[in-house]
Amino acid sequence: MLAATKQLDTKAFAEFVSGVGDSVAGFWPEIVLGITLCAVLLYDLVLSRERSKNTAYMAFGGTLLSLALVFMLPSEPRSLFSGMLALDSFSTFFKAVILIGTLVTVALTQLDKENIGARLGEYYGILLAAVLGMMLMASSTNMIMIYLAVELASLSSYVIVAHRRQSRIGSEASLKYAIYGSVASALMLYGISLLFGMTGSLSVMGLADLGIRMATDVGFGIAVGLVLAGLAYKMAAFPMHFWVPDVYQGAPTAVTAFLSVASKTAAFAILLRFMASLDPGSATGIKMADGGLFLDWTSILAVAAAVTMTLGNLAALFQTNIKRMLGYSSIAHAGYILMGVAALEVSDYAGFKAVAFYLLVYLFTNLGAFAVVIVVSNQVKSEEIEAYKGLGTRMWLPALLLTIFLFSLIGMPPTAGFTGKFLLFRAAIDKGLYWLAIMGGINTAVSVYYYMRILKFMYLEDSAEKTPYPAPCLLGKVLTVGLALPVLLLFFLGAAAGWTKNLSLLG
Amino acid sequence: MHVQFANIVVFCVVGALFVILNVSVVSRILRPTVRDPEKYETYECGEPAIGSAWIRFDMRFYTIALVFVIFAVEVAFMYPWALVFKQLSAVGPFVFIEMVVFLLILAVGFIYAWAKGDLEWVRSIASQRGGPEGRSGSNPGNQTDSSERKNAA
Amino acid sequence: MDVLDRPEGFLMVAAVLFVIGVVGFILRRNLIVLFMCVELMLNAVNLTLMAVARYVGASMEGQIMVFLVMAVAAAETAVGLAVVIAIYRKRATVDVDDMTVMNG
Secondary structure, three states, rough: OOOOOOOHHHHHHHHHHHHHHHHHHHHHHHHHHHHHHHEEEEEEEHHHOOOOOHHHHHHHHHHHHHHHHHHHOOOOOEEEOOOOEEEHHHHHHHHHHHHHHHHHHHHHHHHHHHHHHHHHHHHHHHHHHHHHHHHHHHHOEEHHHHHHHHHHHHHHHHHHHOOOOOOHHHHHHHHHHHHHHHHHHHHHHHHHHHHHHHOOEEHHHHHHHHHHOOOOOOOHHHHHHHHHHHHHHOOOOOOOOOOOHHHHHOOHHHHHHHHHHHHHHHHHHHHHHHHHHHOOHHHEEEEEOOOEEOOOOHHHHHHHHHHHHHHHHHHHOOOEEEHHHHHHHHHHHHHHHHHHHHOOOOOOHHHHHHHHHHHHHHHHHHHHHHHHHHHHHHHHHOOEEHHHHOOHOOOHHHHHHHHHHHHHOOOOOHHHHHHHHHHHHHHHHHHOOHHHHHHHHHHHHHHHHHHHHHHHHOOOOOOOOOOOOOOHHHHHHHHHHHHHHHHHHHHHOOOOOHHHHHHOOOO | OOOHHHHHHHHHHHHHHHHHHHHHHHHHHHOOOOOOOOHHHOOOOOOOOOOOEEEEOOOOOOHHHHHHHHHHHHHHHHHHHHHHHHHHHHHHHHHHHHHHHHHHHHHHHHHHHHOOOOOOOOOOHHHHHOOOOOOOEEEEEEOOOHHHHHHHH | HHHHHOOOHHHHHHHHHHHHHHHHHHHEEHHHHHHHHHHHHHHHHHHHHHHHHHHHHHOOHHHHHHHHHHHHHHHHHHHHHHHHHHHHHHHOEEEEHHOOOOOO
């Protein structure tokens, strides 16, 4: 029994330790975020005063510092912590997107304070834990790391959705999210364990030659399919989209806004990295009886994209609650973005850029839409679409801004949504996926109906009351206008798409 | 070989002494003497010791299960570390610091839960459940699960 | 001994465990049982990882992953049970069919 204590390779261990020291230089944003997280929790514990804004300032400051550090990261692409994480422009971009989303979420939380209630220190601690998980998701290159990052983000999200302890729909939403989420992660994990069996390594990079060698193996197809199913849960894509409406409705609105952009962004970052390692262009997929390809990954993703956007849009048509409607709209958008992933061509990165740019646009647009929802519900005390009647005259500024955000969600010029969708459609057409582009077009036309319905309520229908509501508070004004500006500006900058131009993957 | 067996014997003796001392001497000194019928039950926490085993346990026990699970897993992480600790600590203090960081993070969580009072035994669920959403009148301990019966049928 | 030399047996048991977990999750309605089914699925994963790690050779990745899966599974169960308790306090039921405040 005691034979297990054989001589260990201490030299290799010493090298490992010095590698950890080197890697820390590329890991400062996460470290700062982790320290902020602990500080917020401990501050809340020791100097806990209800309704204090200090924890919000701490969370905001920590996130801002982390964002600054992300921009200061060395640009040289390299691998961190013995192949666990990648430091490349791809992960840096997505980290920045997630952190910007977090900054807005912290502000949204202050705006929505009445509704979220007490124990804000705990809330911010958990929020930052979720952000940390999502940042790790954006840079993971090892399947151990992918799993841990996804779970860190998920578990924190489950808790934060249930933050309003008194709210019955809040706990119910959290429970549904947690139960289906644990199944999704179990599916992904089983896929990972099968892939480990085939490669003998948990590194994502190791998948590249496997994808070619086992292109037509059924087991390989199942394993990759299981991993994709697990990721689809985080992206809110078919066939794992059913949790979205309940969770979006039940969670505090600020949390809903956070989940709809940050969680989705992080999941798409992993999906892109995973599919790029698999190189979907190399015609891998599920085998037919005669050895030919039955379905390649491009078609599978394309079908998933088409089904996702259709389901989301059709269900959104019949919603009466605006958060629920935006939930279904978020499913539909996962479908549009998947279109770009299906058009992924590793050689020219066209799909990458389209997806990355759309996620950036979607960040501002959706956060803006939810910000207006919060501003309105602070005054109107309702999240039903009926309550938006006559809002065009009673609250002119939020109504106008909501119009801009909804235009961007539809994809109409002059908003960034148009540019983003244009890039996605062009990527699909360049790849030869004409039918998918047509499906996307039809879906966009369908989506016009339910977005326009809100505009109709706001501007064309009169409510019994005519007196204008008091103007929104300063934070509300700053936030909604501040989010509307990038939505308009990115339309013009979009042609250059400067930020996403130089994205490249490690490996 | 014999030396190793001697180790095992020492462990056995120490283990036996630990139990005997604690049960017969230490607990006798420390415990308060409260004489009421509950104290003479097999399980003081109130679970009936005799009867059908197919009862629903009180939900309040899950809090204890939660804490147990977390710390059981923590120990699982320490075993492989302890196995290589002696050899690898020759390289430097990294191995030690690593585990200290791990335990500190866990300690932060534990202190937080403790200080917030989440480890307290929930005295009465019924008083918290009195709101408009609660269903009054159902006894948590004995509530039967209708769907379980449906499945069994 | 012959069976233990090859991973196929372990992988098959793992696959069966996983499917039992999935089927149980779909058929049962009690929340606690649902969590047990998820646990079954995770154990299937652990068995696969261990079986593969034993035959793959020098890399310890498989074993490490098993530890982490165990830890995360515990955390996941903890969060799930905490929410179950929160719901139970309000509603005195742990049947998923009663979780229908929101529909549509």
